[in-house]
Amino acid sequence: MSAVQIDTATVDGPVTPGGGRETTAAAARRRLSKPWASLFAVVLAVLWTIPTLGLLVTSFRPATDINNSGWWTVLTNPNFTLENYETVLSSDSSQSLAPSIINSVVITIPAVVLPMFLATLAAYAFAWMNFRGRNVLFIAVFALQVVPIQVTLIPLLSLYVDIDIAGTFWAVWLSHTMFGLPLAVFLLHNFMQEIPGELIEAARVDGAGHVTIFFRLMLPMLKPAIAALGIYQFLWVWNDLLVALTFAGSSRDLAPMTVALLNLTGTRGSQWFLLSAGAFVSIIIPAIVFLSLQRYFVRGLLAGSVKG
Amino acid sequence: MQAADKLVGMVVALVAFAVVIGAILLVVHLLERRGARRVAWWFIGPTLLLIAVGLVYPALRTVWRSLYDAAGTSFIGLGNYTDIFTSGEQLVVLRNTVLWVLVTPFVATVVGLIYAILVDGAKGEAAAKALIFLPMAISFVGASIIWKFMYEYRFYDPAVENNPNQIGFINQIIVWLGGTPQNFLLNSPWNNFFLIAVMIWIQAGFAMTILSAAIKAIPSEITEAARLDGVSSLQLFRFVTVPSIRPTLIVVLTTIAIGCLKVFDIVRTMTAGRYGTSVVANEFYTQSFSAGNQGLGAALAVLLFVLVVPIIVYNVHHLRKASR
Amino acid sequence: MNVKRKRRYTLVAASAAALALVLTACSSDDDGGGGDGDGGGDATSSADCADFESYGDLSGKTITIYAGIVDPEDQPYKDSFVPFEECTGAKVDYQADKQFEQQILVRAQAGNPPDIAIVPQPGLLAQLVATGTVKEAPEAVAANVDEFWGEDWKALGTVDGTFYAAPSGASVKSLVWYSPQEFEANGWEVPTTLDELTTLSDTIAADSGHKPWCAGIASDAATGWPVTDWMEDFVLREGGPDVYDQWVSHEIAFNSEVPTAALDAVGTFLKNPDYVNGGFGDVSSIATTAFQDGGLPILDGQCSLHRQASFYAANFPQGTDISENGQVFAFYLPGKTAEDKPVLGAGEFVTAFADRPEVQALLEFWSTDTWANLKAQASVDRTNGGWITANKGLDASILTNPIDKLSADILLDPNAVFRFDGSDMMPAAVGSNAFWKEATSWITGQSTKDTLDKIEAAWP
Incomplete structure (x- = not known):
């Protein structure tokens, strides 16, 4: 359909010399007269980075400096300390984030593996199997994305109390699985549809079962695609506050980092020196996970799909 | 509980899950060997069961609860709904939610798309993408802390000599440019946009990565053909790139829009819904668990479902077209 | 993990020893200021366990407590239970987070409450009782409350004629923080009537070059509450305690004459651009300033007066000289006349969701004078004070912090007209929503009439 539109388009640009295979985007970028295109990209990147950078710098500054001058003044007046991180991580302090790191890990891994696997199974059925009520069910699953977590708190917690798993990791894993499924099914279904039908037909003809x-x-x-969505679910679970708070309770034995971060400042006011360091400690692991898996995003969401 | 115990518990849970699912799939495999055709329910069964328990049941309960009064003792029909539509404050809550849903997906997607195109195939593409995606790795609460710090306000009175230094970067820029610092989170309705900016900051990375993957999947033959026709880059963008990634665009817009409908942590952390910035999810939580009015809270949640209907209809329409 | 547990255990053991020392010190007529965690271990715990024998052997039992009292004020609470744990063998598991006020309702409604919750508002207590999960207070607790607190406080823990929750800590809210050193240097006098307070504000505004008052009301989901305290204090002053009671129980409308006059009177301070907001900017900056930061400009000389409760002492940086002649101190927010001394205060209530013997034992211990003194001492050791109670058995000599002494004097003064924080007693729809929300809007420009009309409309 695009080809037709191209034919009707007015031709006013010079014909590009030279061959070579490149993507449309690369072509577009190359022709979007390079200097201002690159400039625009740089501006966006800077805009997106400054807030985090500001907090990072802040987390290394002494508490009094933070309240009396902007973080950008470190350029003219460098004055750094590790004290904020020591407070946030020291095992003596009751505000310490350290014990909650392991809780976050224990919560997150099953809460990513379970929904991703179940969603892939379901998405496959929705995309490539014929059964009655398929479309209606798929639309229902899709629509259920909108149910806000807040409305599920009391019904689900009552249920967990009945089956005696309230205040355990099971309650948190199950809840995250339930909440993660609709979006995962929806997105995986979309990717799955892009796989050429002939491949599946051929396999069926060869007698392969589902x-x-x-x-x-x-x-x-x-x-x-699964890896990319897995990252998404991972970030969601890692960064969740409400599910963990409600279903695991506030016991320090189960509390993930987000809960610890909530209570970090204690009863005091805007303690930027603690908040900034605490926020960075909580970012480190998701950032590592993301950076190590981001090649999946860069390459495209389907392995071996045909492209230029 | 010791760290080792927790980790062992986690591994046990994962193994248990693998065993259960493995058993199910083995059964399906054997059934298929015997020529069974209808095996789809085995694939979607676990998902449907979990969704029914975790989402359908609470949703139905919420609908039912919305027809009762604050204490949940007497049936008042649509009373809570009329309360919402006659209360100026609840209407502001609805207006804000609509604002979030309309502005965020659009801006985040446009930014993500433009950036995806600008860095596509460029040197250091991965690093450039990581910069935009990084906010995704930050929790909503963490992002709110970061932006609260960006917006931080110190008064500035030209008549006074020793004004305090600005510690919020945006106000510092305003001062450098000769302006008066603003208390960004205070003035309604503009403060809503400053909260929305946080969500855009987070979601642009999501839009950018998914769209970038879609762009790379556009067959090069189409590009070649267009190039031979000598179309300009803008035309290439408009007539080749956008149509080719349209399904992905819809997915991205939909996902972000639904995320915005449910936005809670950002509003809660930055303003707690004060100064005219409350949204439905925050108001539900406040009404249900602070103000002791679960009926009104439930009615607000039901309105959320209603708000999403247009998005569902649009997607269903597309689904039909795609499967045809 | 392992290392951390051990470390915490030794910490607990050390503080237990310190507390044991203090207990003996108190009985031997010492002033009780010592025992600074250097626990020598020569105090045998068995000697002190006599008081706990009646609770029996509770070894292997665990009691969970859930509260909104977080770092650093949680530690003295944990410390105060250590003798109970040592002597009875029971384990007290104290958990706290800042979302307590919402989460406790979620947990109670879902049937997953803790054994005991520390509830800071009688209004929330009533909501919890309505879920049907709260247990009536044991008789021994009721007897202790009769002995150590009296009718007023007992009524606050009572819902529909049933006594549920014994009071624990308390605070005095009718205080104005100021800098004695600044007052001294400028020859300003502590006012004894409301009119003098206004005159003083004018003087400061004219002479000092800075705004006299500073305030902050931002407090996450509870943003606005400091304004409600102001208003309550002024209803108490404009209308007297009887009208105050009628207003709180909604026998007179929220927007009737006296409350309107009271909020307007608050407006002459908080919405007066000549008076506020020292150190922060204009009137509207009050709305976005964290309440914890609200009074700090006093230290920098950018503001001279800040009305806030006794617990605000904890918000000044460590090392601040808080005393009669120091950098900061507080005076009683005066009444209309010098003789007229109404006091606004608040407190916490120990609410039980279980009636197992170990829970009842802890509740009983919690309502004694022994516990009150242990807790006061633990707060002195851990957080330099900042905790008082209306328990008449409190040994005032334990308190070292001048503000705590002042507050305890005010609280335990038999002639003071004490009233509990009104918004904490109103129905949740008003007390923990509309009142806070509209008070915030009032600061940012909404008229007094609109504000009170909207709150009246929200009354269920």
């Missing part, structure tokens, strides 16, 4: 197709064909092809 379980075989799922493991041999779908999982390998969807690996980048």
Whole structure:
């Protein structure tokens, strides 16, 4: 359909010399007269980075400096300290974030693995299997994304009390799985539809069952998409406050970093020196996970899909 | 509980999950060997069960609860809904929510798309993308802390000599440019946009990564053909790039819009819904768990479902077109 | 993890020893200021356990407490239970977070409450009782409350004629923070009537080159509450205690004459651009300034007066000289006349959701004078004070902090007309929502009439 539109488009640009295969975007970028395009990209990148950079710098400044001068003044008046991080991580302090790191890890891993696997299974069925009520069910699953977590707090907690898992990691894992499924099914279904139908047909003709197709064909092809969504779910779970607070309770034995961060400033006022260091401690692990997996984003969401 | 115990507990849980799912799939596999055709329910069963328990049941309960009064003892029909639509403050809450849903997805997607195109294939693409995506790795609460710090206000009176130094970067820029610092979070309705900016800051990275992947998947033949026709870059963007990634664009817009409908932490952390910035999710929480009016809270949540109907209809429309 | 646990254990043990020392010190007529955590370990705990024998052996039992009292004020609470734990063998698991006021309702409604919650508002207590999960107070607790607190306080822990929750800590809210050194240098006098307070404000505004008052009301979901305290103090002064009671119980409308006059009177301070907001900017900056930061400009000489409760002492940086002649101190917010001395205060209530023997034992211990003194001592050791109680068994000699002494004097003065924080007693729809919200809007420009009309409309 795009080809038709191109034919009708007015031709006013010079014909580009030279060959070479490149993506449309690269072509567009190259022709968006380079200097201001690059400038624009740099401006956006700077705009997006400054807030985090400001907090990072702040987290290394002494408390009194933070309240009396802007972080940018370190350029003319460098004065750094590690004290904020020591307070936030020291094992003596009751504000310490350290014990909650392990809780965050224990909460997050199952809360990512479970929904991702279940959602891939369901998305496969919605995309490539025929059964009655398929479309209605899919729309329902999609629409349920909108249910706000807040309305589920009391019904779910009552349920967990009944089956005696309230205040355990099980309650948190199950809840995150439930809340993560609709979006994961919706997005994976969209990626899955882009896999050429001929591939699946061919496999069916060869006598492969759905379980075989799922493991041999779908999982390998969807690996980048699953990884990308897995990161999304990981960030969501890692950064969640309300689910953990409600279903795990406020016991220090279960509390993830977000809960610890909530109570970090204690009853005192705007303690930027603690907040800035605490916020950075909580960012480190998701940032590492993201940076180590980001190649999946950069390459595209389908392995081996045909492209230029 | 010791750290080791927790980790062991986690591994046990994962193994248990693998065993259960493995058993289910083995059963399906054997059924298929025997020629069974209808195996789809085994695939979607676990998902449907969890969603039914975790989302459908609470949602239905909420609808039901919205028809009762604050204490939950007497049935008042649509009383809570008329309360919402006749209360100036609740209308502001609805207005703010609509503002979030309209502005955030659009701006975040446009920024993400432009950036994806600008850095596509450029030197250091991965690093450039990481800069924009990094805010995604920050929790809503963390992002709110960061932006509260950006917006931080210290008064500035030209008549007085020793004004305090600004510690918020945006106000410092205003001062450098010769302006008067603003208390950004205070003045309604503009303060809503300063909260929305935080969400855009977070979600642009999401839009950028997904759209960038879609752009890379556009077959090069199309580009070549366009190039041979000598179209300009803007035309290429408008007539090739955008149509090719339209399904992805819709997915991205939808996902961000639904995220905005549910936005809670940002508002809670930055203003707690004061100064005319409350949104539905925050108001639900306040009404249900502070003000002791679960009926009104439930009615607000039901309005959320209603607000999402247009988005669902649009997507269903597209789904139909795609599967045709 | 392992290391940390051990460390915490030794810390607990050390403070237990310190407390034991203090207990013996108190009985031996010492002034009780010592025992600074150097716990020599020569104090045998068995000697002090006599008081706990009646609770029996509770080894292996755990009691969970959930509260909104977080760092650094949580530690003295934990310390105060250590003798109970040592002597009975029970374990007290104290958990706290800042979302307490919402989460406790979620947990109570879902049937997952803790054993005990420390509830800071009678209004919230009533909401919890309505969920049907709160247990009536044991008789021994009721008897202790009769003995150590009296009718007024007992009524605050009572819902529909049933006594549920014994009071714990208390605070005095009718205080104005100021700098004795600044007053001395400028020859200003502590006012004894409201008119003198206004005159003083004018003098400061004219002479000092800075705004006399500073204030901050931002407090997350509770933003606005400091204004409600102001208004309550002024209803108490404009209308007297009887009208105040009628206003709180809604026998007179929220927007009737006296409350309107009271809020207007508050407006002559908080909405007066000549008076506020020293150190922060214009009137509207009050709305976005954290209440914890609100009085700090006194230290920098950018503001001279800040009305806030006794617990505000904890917000001044460590090392600040808080005393009669120091950098900061507080005076009683005067009444209309020098003889007229109404006092606004607040407190916490120990609410039980379980009636197991170990829970009842802890509740009983909690309502004694022994516990009150242990807690006061623990606060002195850990947070330089900042905690008082209306328990008449409190040994005032334990208090070292001048503000605590002042507050305890005011609280325990039999002639003071004491009234509990009104917004804490009003229904939640008003007391923890509309009142806070509209008070914030009032600061940012909404008229007194609109404000009070809207709150009246929100009354359920």
